[in-house]
Amino acid sequence: EWAQGLPFDVKVVGEDVEDLTAVEYLFWVGCAGAYEDRAKKTTRAVAELLHLAGVSYAVLGNGETCTGDPARRAGNEFVYQQLALQNADTLQEAKATKIIATCAHCLNALKNEYPQLGVNCEVIHHTQLLNRLVRDGRLTPIAPPEGSVAGRTITYHDPCYLGRHNEIYDPPRDLLGSLPGATIAEMPRTRERSFCCGAGGARMWMEERLGTRINNNRTEEALRTLASSGSNGHDAIATGCPFCRVMLTDGLTEKQADGAAPETTEVLDVAQLLLESVKRTV
DSSP: OTTTTOSSOOOBBTTTBSSGGGSSEEEEOHHHHHHOHHHHHHHHHHHHHHHHHTOOEEBOGGGOOOOSHHHHHTTOHHHHHHHHHHHHHHHHHTTOOEEEESOHHHHHIIIIIGGGGTOOOEEEEHHHHHHHHHHTTSSOOOOOOBTTTBTOEEEEOOOTTTTTTTOOOHHHHHHHHTSTTOEEOOOSSOGGGOOOOSOTTTGGGOOOOSSSOHHHHHHHHHHHHHHTTTOOSOOEEEESOHHHHHHHHHHHHHHHHTTSSOTTOEEEEHHHHHHHHHGGGO
16 A cells, blocks of 8 residues: 555566566565555655666565564564564565565564575665665766755664664765765764664663653754754754654654754655655656
8 A cells, every 4th residue: 555656556476476586676665664654655765766767676565564573572482483484485485586675674684584484585775775776877866956955964873773783884875975965964973883763672662761762862962963064954864764763753753842953854764865856857
């Protein structure tokens, strides 16, 4: 359902293609990417960028279920094994070899944990593939009008499961650096010394009751970074994980409600920022 309204068809394994040998990539959508409203915008942006670049891909549709990462992190190994074994059978039956994931948690599970179940695929994050497409000239960011990417100051938050767990630091930054008219500002805690958004380790579903909430701590750091960079208020906190996006958005919304952050500041996935400038070349 996340693909409804897109100006092109998204191929589904078992419906539009028999298996994944007919396309180059499996696009692993993930629970957040399929159901969470903010993450669905990332999913649609990536689908559109892949379409614009002429990349062939398909999704599993109803054949995909949760990777089991949240269950394992919460200590429910039994549920993880159930979900992971089901997905392993599906991936092997679909003949998956190359997988794109927009969720850092899905990426980590598919890349580092599923091989224990016999799934050995090349798993890449969407920022890695999109960066490659920009370098190869298949996607070309241009200077858009004022009010979108142009004139924005952007600070990037490293998701733990993308950065420290998988050492993917440069592709998202390279993509942001390719956006004409945008200013990139690094937070004090960045790359391998980055600070968690507060959602990892299944804490996405827990309430913190002591001290400062982790997402508020990180949001405040991002806002200070934007403010000290001579921003015009129409700025963005960029990330590459739906868990981080939820946590940072909640932190930003709280600050905006208190009048401590500009209403025009947004939390966006790197893919959305790229699409803002690429879309106008077509």
